[in-house]
Amino acid sequence: xxxxxxxxxxxxxxxxxxxxxxxxxxxxxxxxxxxxxxxxxxxxxxxxxxxxxxxxxxxxxxxxxxxxxxxxxxxxxxxxxxxxxxxxxxxxxxxxxxxxxxxxxxxxxxxxxxxxxxxxxxxxxxxxxxxxxxxxxxxxxxxxxxxxxxxxxxxxxxxxxxxxxxxxxxxxxxxxxxxxxxxxxxxxxxxxxxxxxxxxxxxxxxxxxxxxxxxxxxxxxxxxxxxxxxxxxxxxxxxxxxxxxxxxxxxxxxxxxxxxxxxxxxxxxxxxxxxxxxxxxxxxxxxxxxxxxxxxxxxxxxxxxxxxxxxxxxxxxxxxxxxxxxxxxxxxxxxxxxxxxxxxxxxxxxxxxxxxxxxxxxxxxxxxxxxxxxxxxxxxxxxxxxxxxxxxxxxxxxxxxxxxxxxxxxxxxxxxxxxxxx
DNA sequence: TTTTGAGTTGTTCGA
DNA sequence: GTCGAACAACTCAAA
Numbered sequence: 438x439x440x441x442x443x444x445x446x447x448x449x450x451x452x453x454x455x456x457x458x459x460x461x462x463x464x465x466x467x468x469x470x471x472x473x474x475x476x477x478x479x480x481x482x483x484x485x486x487x488x489x490x491x492x493x494x495x496x497x498x499x500x501x502x503x504x505x506x507x508x509x510x511x512x513x514x515x516x517x518x519x520x521x522x523x524x525x526x527x528x529x530x531x532x533x534x535x536x537x538x539x540x541x542x543x544x545x546x547x548x549x550x551x552x553x554x555x556x557x558x559x560x561x562x563x564x565x566x567x568x569x570x571x572x573x574x575x576x577x578x579x580x581x582x583x584x585x586x587x588x589x590x591x592x593x594x595x596x597x598x599x600x601x602x603x604x605x606x607x608x609x610x611x612x613x614x615x616x617x618x619x620x621x622x623x624x625x626x627x628x629x630x631x632x633x634x635x636x637x638x639x640x641x642x643x644x645x646x647x648x649x650x651x652x653x654x655x656x657x658x659x660x661x662x663x664x665x666x667x668x669x670x671x672x673x674x675x676x677x678x679x680x681x682x683x684x685x686x687x688x689x690x691x692x693x694x695x696x697x698x699x700x701x702x703x704x705x706x707x708x709x710x711x712x713x714x715x716x717x718x719x720x721x722x723x724x725x726x727x728x729x730x731x732x733x734x735x736x737x738x739x740x741x742x743x744x745x746x747x748x749x750x751x752x753x754x755x756x757x758x759x760x761x762x763x764x765x766x767x768x769x770x771x772x773x774x775x776x777x778x779x780x781x782x783x784x785x786x787x788x789x790x791x792x793x794x795x796x797x798x799x800x801x802x803x804x805x806x807x808x809x810x811x812x813x814x815x816x817x818x819x820x821x822x823x824x825x826x827x828x829x830x831x832x833x834x835x836x837x838x839x840x841x842x843x844x845x846x847x848x849x850x851x852x853x854x855x856x857x858x859x
Numbered sequence: 860t861t862t863t864g865a866g867t868t869g870t871t872c873g874a
Numbered sequence: 875g876t877c878g879a880a881c882a883a884c885t886c887a888a889a
Contacts, residue, residue: 669867
């Protein structure tokens with residue numbers, strides 16, 4: 438088994454995401470050694486050079502890869518295929534990290550889906566086979582020269598949870614038998630631990646969605662509200678991968694630009710947003726959670742994204758790039774299209790009026806202020822929901838927390854004005 | 860071809 | 875405090 442450490446994979450990734458991938462590789466290597474007594478061979482460089490060179494070295498006629506569906510992944514696999522063909526060897530693709538491969542589903546008219554609900558209907562109707570069985574044996578490459586899996590930097594924030602398939606399966610089992618039943622409501626609470634936290638495992642292929650779907654069906658919880666919502670979240674992941682498959686350029690550009698829309702260049706406001714110093718506690722808590730842990734709760738991802746696009750009027754790719762740099766679970770399709778959902782430039786362009794109020798969102802989804810106090814220590818002295826509005830409390834500003842850098846009501850009106858093209 | 864109903868996650872205002 | 879309407883106009887998917 439070979440893994441090519443391709444520097445393009447980590448272009449734009451910060452130390453946290455790099456370390457997360459390395460941890461996954463180490464765990465995979467350990468699993469392979471235990472199960473097959475044949476570890477993972479890692480080589481650094483360009484796949485279209487490394488893979489054919491190894492094929493020649495060991496006399497392989499067929500190379501199997503797990504399929505990747507991102508713009509770069511597809512281009513890379515094609516260049517590997519071409520190089521192998523020149524050697525008289527063959528590249529064969531073994532599935533994708535999705536229950537239903539991107540590019541598979543179509544509308545009745547044969548066109549790609551551009552709206553989630555009909556896609557999800559087709560996705561559910563299509564169904565998915567169970568996970569493929571593990572191979573019985575694996576050829577060892579242990580005698581060959583390899584490159585080391587990089588060590589994490591010493592100053593990295595501690596990992597929330599372990600990498601690797603075994604840890605992921607344990608996490609899934611905990612969630613399936615615990616948090617899943619309340620997932621439909623608890624998933625929105627950043628002050629609780631109500632999400633599955635499986636995004637990293639799905640990102641690095643430690644779990645396959647077919648495993649989750651088959652397990653849900655077998656466990657008999659498939660009909661519960663929590664399980665239905667969880668399945669829908671998997672469908673969102675697959676929808677966005679499908680959209681990116683059909684529109685590779687939408688990774689970093691508007692899928693559906695808004696006519697007459699204008700944005701501001703990132704400036705001091707953007708820097709305050711990145712640093713978690715906007716003066717809006719719920720936004721700042723989220724940005725600090727991201728910087729400190731490499732993860733941010735989904736509800737808060739939406740609120741912080743809305744703040745950048747609708748309050749600071751900055752074009753979404755600037756924010757998306759920051760997220761991809763820091764997120765341990767950073768997934769191109771989900772990230773880019775999640776941002777476009779917020780910006781109103783993606784598959785769901787209808788609700789131009791979707792502008793989150795960062796205070797109202799905080800009060801609603803972090804009603805006791807616990808999440809804010811955890812990540813914004815300057816507000817730890819404020820009781821309950823008062824942490825969301827330090828300007829209203831006599832002891833609000835005692836520890837250097839900034840006052841709001843903008844007036845949300847004014848910027849909301851400005852955003853609506855820009856939508857109208859005034 | 861035309862028509863029709865619908866489109867993840869919201870907010871504000873006024874009755 | 876609660877509730878319904880308004881907030882652009884457009885595109886999609888299916889009948």
